[in-house]
Amino acid sequence: MSPYVIALDVGGTGMKAALIGPAPEHRPLYEARRGTPREAGPDAVVAAVLDFAAELRAYGVAHLGAEPVAAGVCLPGIIDEAAGVAVFAANLGWRDVPLRDQLRARLNAPHPDGAPTGTPDDAPTATGAGIPVVLSHDVRTGGLAEGRIGAGKGVDRFLFVPLGTGIAGAIGIDGRVEPGAHGGAGEIGHIVVRPDGPPCGCGQRGCLETLCSAAAVGRDWAAACGDPTATAADAAAAVAAGDPRAEAVWQAAVDALADGLLTGLTLLDPRTLIIGGGLAEAGETLFAPLRRAVRERVTFQRLPTIVPAALGDAAGCLGAGLLAWDRHSAEVSSR
Structure with a gap:
């Protein structure tokens, strides 16, 4: 019987779980x-998330011999x-x-096959005790994982920008x-x-993103090369x-990225700047000119170490798991 948590990263096109x-x-x-x-509408997405979480719980009960001790879910957008x-x-x-x-109601419902549960039979469910659930923003959750077990491990102050x-x-x-x-800290993409x-979809013009x-890079390259299917990787x-x-x-x-990052560096003074996301997969094609551009812009600011993210597209899911373990530990300590 191995203790575990459910970790779920919900994205616009796919969901990753562990x-x-x-x-x-x-x-x-x-x-x-x-x-x-998402093409089936918002209610269908909610149903898919709940069904996926229930599948994960069922797998854990069947193969790991116990109920999950908590669940963590990260989402895009604005999260309360x-x-x-x-x-x-x-x-x-x-x-809203x-x-x-x-998720609490679904994960704390009686198991359909009568398998043993990890909570007492008389434990309240849905909004009370049982399997606790924590929600968080996908980028902040990915940043948590990079900070604890990825490129920011051991760094006291960092800025993670995918x-x-x-x-x-x-x-x-x-x-x-x-x-x-x-709930809106870190929205550097909407610095003008x-x-x-x-x-920009936020109502401004010339936002970083x-x-x-x-x-944006894919769009601009498609216009420049005349191929409407061209991407940032191309x-x-x-x-x-x-x-x-x-x-x-x-x-x-x-240049635009360096201008936006300079604002972030001036406000936050991070020791390390971690760059992730699809564009970071270009490696030194991105990092060499970016480090040079940031270095040219700093005046009184201390230049941070600029490094690629280490966890790739698994960061959000891993971070959701860390949040779930944090919640479980806090609840155990409060008993």
Whole structure:
């Protein structure tokens, strides 16, 4: 019988999950993936998340001999972590979804085959005792994992910035990630760096993520090369091959990114800057010009170490598992 937690990372196109064992290794004991049926509407996505969580619980009971001790779920968008509510997630179509309570109810329901449970028969469920559930923002959760077991391990202050479809940030301080007073800390992707730039979904123009996210680089390279299917990875390959059109697109993105990061460095003074997401997979094609551009911009600021993320697309899932273990430990200590 091995203690474990459910870890679930819900994205706009796919969901990654694992059953994570205890410290110190926090080893994944089982891993699975599912598609996110967002084309079927927001209610279908909620149902898919609940069903996936229930499948994970059933697997753990059948193969690990016990109920999970907690569950952690990370989501995109704006999350009210204290209330357990997905306030807004544009790519999932969610507004004010009380997902924590829905997950609690599903995970604490009687097991359909009568298998043994990890809580007493008379334990209250849904909103009381039983399997606790914690929700968090996907980038902050990924930052937590990078800080504890990834590129930021042992670093007292770091800024984690994944460059994917969008851009956000996680502020790491002494082993935790700062959520902010209203759950919005780290939204570096919505710093305006080019006031006359492209419109952003947030209502502003020239936000960082409209200029140097993987989606933005792919868009600009597609326009420059005339291939509407071109991606940021294609742009990176063209840069490595010495294509001057790609070099111009890439440098514009790097310059915008360095301008945005300089604001982050000035406000937060991190010791390490961790860059992740799809664009970071370009390796030194990104990191060499980025380090140079940031170095050219700093004046009084201390230049941080700039490193690639270590955990790849597993960071969110691993971070969700760490949050679940944290919640379990806190509940055990409070008894």
